[in-house]
Amino acid sequence: VVTGPNGCTQGASYVILCDTSDSCQLPLCNCVNNLPTKVQGNPNCNITTFTANSTCGGTASWSFGDGLFGGGNTVSHTYAIAGYYIVCYQSAPGGCCPPPPACITDTVPVAANFSYVTTCNAVTFTDLSTFLPGNTITGWSWSFGDAGTSTSQNPTHTYAGGGTYNVTLTVTTSNGCQATITLPVIVVAPSITASVQTTACNSPVQFTGTVNGGSTFITTWNWLFGDASSSNLQNPQHTYVAGTYTWTVTVTDGNGCTGVATGGINVSSPPPPFNLIYTTPGCGSVLLDAGSG
Secondary structure (H helix, E strand, O other), rough: OEOOOOOOOOOOOOOOOOOOOOOOOOOEEOOOOOHHHHHOOOOEEOEEEEEEEEOOOOOEEOOOOOOOOOEEEEEEEEOOOOOOEEEEEEEEOOOOOOOOOOEEEEOOOOEOOOOEEEEOOOOEEEEEEEEOOOEEEEEEEEEEEOOEEEEEOOOOOOOOOOOEEEEEEEEEEEEOOOOEEEEEEEEEEOEEEEOOOEEEEEOOOEEEEEEOOOOOOEEEEEEEEEOOOEEEOOOEEOOOOOEEEEEEEEEEEOOEEEEEEEEEEEOOOOOOOEEEEEEEOOOOOEEEEOOOO
């Protein structure tokens, strides 16, 4: 049982199982699992690195006190809830009854966590971060996995298309401690790309739209070519006059969710008209008008 600075207590216990008769039929291992060492992350106070200190061989098995487990002689663990944790490990060489595990207490002053709700491309995030008395969260930093960011506590973010995005929340406390967590966020909406040349002259430009995932039941395509022209075909062609244009394609699926892709194209002017003079020995010179085409 451990007691925190605010008087709160927390206890834990472990059970060693050798066999069904509750007595080990093997000889006792001639080794000891000594207390492990720990290093709390800096600045991420919810990440702790633990190192086994055993005279036994083999790979250490860990219980981090939050219902999660790990393996390795040196392991790092990220906590999702602030609190006091009893962390235990056990090593044994095999072929003998293992010695008892060794345990230490780990104090996690702040931990980042969040939940989310999706509505097509829009995702609403809710901060679920926790902290121990004496700590106060003063800052939030979100990275949405698509280059988008926010410093709001509970932001809403709209993705360009469906897919799985690794979203990271980092919180900072008034005393400078920091905690971070990264979780996958699944967005169920069309994810599209468009293949379009970036330069052109006065010939038709081919636009090609591709659905990459998220939703393949596409009901409408809407191309805006940037010159007040548009098309509802998936793979249209369009002829520009000289200039620089920004195009956008938007698709809508059967659930009303949308996906967007955009890009630019630079259209050059065709060469000016010119004349050709063709000379033959028998007929003399002939003027050919090349025209403007």
